[in-house]
Amino acid sequence: MNIALVEYGAGNLPSVERALTRLGVESRRASTPEMLASCDALILPGVGHFGALMRSLTERSLVKPLRDAVASGVPLLGICLGLQAMFAASDEAIGDAGLGLFPQNVSALPPTGRLPHMGWNQLRRVRHSVLLEGVPQDAYFYFAHSYAALDAGEAAVALCDHSASFVAVLEQENVFAAQFHPEKSGPAGAQVLSNFVRRAGKKQ
Amino acid sequence: MSLAHRIIPCLDTDGERVVKGVQFVNLRDAGDPAALAARYNIEGADELVVLDIAASRDHRPTFLETIRRVAAELAIPLTAGGGVATVDEGRAILRAGADKLTVNTAAIRRPELLTSLAAEFGSQAVVLAIDAKRVGDHWEAFVRGGSVPTGLDAVAWARQGVECGAGEILITSMDRDGMRSGFDCALTAAISRVVNVPVIASGGADAPETFLEVFREGRADAALAASIFHDRIQGLGELKRYLGEHGISVRQTG
Numbered sequence: 001m002n003i004a005l006v007e008y009g010a011g012n013l014p015s016v017e018r019a020l021t022r023l024g025v026e027s028r029r030a031s032t033p034e035m036l037a038s039c040d041a042l043i044l045p046g047v048g049h050f051g052a053l054m055r056s057l058t059e060r061s062l063v064k065p066l067r068d069a070v071a072s073g074v075p076l077l078g079i080c081l082g083l084q085a086m087f088a089a090s091d092e093a094i095g096d097a098g099l100g101l102f103p104q105n106v107s108a109l110p111p112t113g114r115l116p117h118m119g120w121n122q123l124r125r126v127r128h129s130v131l132l133e134g135v136p137q138d139a140y141f142y143f144a145h146s147y148a149a150l151d152a153g154e155a156a157v158a159l160c161d162h163s164a165s166f167v168a169v170l171e172q173e174n175v176f177a178a179q180f181h182p183e184k185s186g187p188a189g190a191q192v193l194s195n196f197v198r199r200a201g202k203k204q
Numbered sequence: 205m206s207l208a209h210r211i212i213p214c215l216d217t218d219g220e221r222v223v224k225g226v227q228f229v230n231l232r233d234a235g236d237p238a239a240l241a242a243r244y245n246i247e248g249a250d251e252l253v254v255l256d257i258a259a260s261r262d263h264r265p266t267f268l269e270t271i272r273r274v275a276a277e278l279a280i281p282l283t284a285g286g287g288v289a290t291v292d293e294g295r296a297i298l299r300a301g302a303d304k305l306t307v308n309t310a311a312i313r314r315p316e317l318l319t320s321l322a323a324e325f326g327s328q329a330v331v332l333a334i335d336a337k338r339v340g341d342h343w344e345a346f347v348r349g350g351s352v353p354t355g356l357d358a359v360a361w362a363r364q365g366v367e368c369g370a371g372e373i374l375i376t377s378m379d380r381d382g383m384r385s386g387f388d389c390a391l392t393a394a395i396s397r398v399v400n401v402p403v404i405a406s407g408g409a410d411a412p413e414t415f416l417e418v419f420r421e422g423r424a425d426a427a428l429a430a431s432i433f434h435d436r437i438q439g440l441g442e443l444k445r446y447l448g449e450h451g452i453s454v455r456q457t458g
Contacts, residue, residue, distance in 0.1 A: 011298050011325070018276060047303075048326045111400055113207075114425065116328040116371050118402050120208040120250055120455045140208055140455040142281055144303070144328040162207060184281045184303065186245075186457065 004030035004039040008056040019183035033065040041200035046081025051093030075200040078177035113163040129157040139188035141180035208455045210250035210426035219263040238273040247440040248457030259287025275301025306333040309347040322369030332370035337378040380408025392422030412446040
């Protein structure tokens with residue numbers, strides 16, 4: 001299977017690569033529309049600023065190829081800012097359009113708890129989740145973010161609470177995403193990546 | 205369900221090897237950073253900090269290689285720093301595999317460095333490290349490995365640093381560093397009260413009770429220690445079980 005990490009300058013790409021290597025999964029980096037178009041599965045890593053990510057994807061002409069890949073059924077996993085990029089827009093970069101795979105917006109977490117939401121937190125599962133199969137209910141995952149999707153309709157399969165209730169895992173057909181960093185979340189995170197790879201290997 | 209309190213082993217290095225000393229002096233070799241990182245990754249550390257306490261310019265490539273070697277061992281977050289004075293130096297540290305970087309002396313000289321780093325990498329990647337010592341009725345920030353007083357009030361500086369863009373504070377009590385006499389809970393609580401970002405307490409770690417104190421009384425979000433972990437005086441799993449039994453939310457592992 002041909003798994004590609006979308007390369008646009010995301011700081012956590014090497015960490016995701018290493019996490020896959022530990023699972024015995026080979027991946028490559030895709031930085032052009034042609035490379036994106038020839039993959040069996042895609043991972044969109046992300047850390048930093050929503051506007052910077054979208055500008056970076058736009059400069060590399062990767063926005064439409066990413067949307068096309070998703071529309072053609074290629075499994076996509078978004079990580080952290082990669083989850084946020086799947087939405088229509090974000091409070092973090094007013095005026096910059098996201099990938100628009102989900103119609104809602106990403107919001108700033110209210111400052112009632114310490115921000116950034118940084119550290120290990122647990123999930124509240126609300127629907128069956130492919131990514132969380134075999135992961136203990138009380139497992140902790142590593143988060144580092146100040147913005148979050150507060151609503152993703154039926155696609156929200158697990159939530160997390162910090163200042164507000166927000167989407168921690170979303171799944172809809174071939175689109176998967178985690179607000180936490182599976183590549184930094186120890187054995188539980190490795191299970192999530194492994195579940196995505198397994199799902200990506202099954203043609204639907 | 206709530207955010208877990210983090211336990212963070214710290215690797216003070218000379219750029220290449222882990223070193224340790226008491227109150228920043230009398231340094232001696234304490235092992236290979238990558239080997240220690242691999243051990244802590246398995247034993248349940250929530251994060252790892254690796255610092256270049258020598259932080260000399262000509263040593264920088266060696267330290268970047270150390271970061272790469274350490275990051276390769278980890279499935280947990282890594283924070284690295286030591287002498288970071290520019291955005292480019294910060295970028296080099298993050299590219300080498302760190303998730304966050306610490307800034308200390310250069311930010312005191314130019315607080316706007318925090319703003320530039322946050323704009324470039326996001327606040328979640330910028331940790332303001334403050335070395336503080338009790339002076340009269342307050343705490344003063346020191347620089348250059350704790351040898352030079354700045355005249356800055358440590359608590360006020362923490363607040364200003366967050367306003368400038370820091371996403372986390374690493375507060376080290378130089379009075380307690382290496383003394384195994386307990387964290388400075390009053391200092392940690394004073395900072396925790398005035399900022400809304402996570403606060404990591406450092407300096408003075410000893411028995412599990414000292415961690416319980418700094419989480420309860422010091423209102424710390426994370427606690428950092430070095431030699432008690434390096435020397436196997438305190439096991440990470442045992443420490444976390446103790447904290448869990450005393451009502452502190454921690455990520456239990458293994």
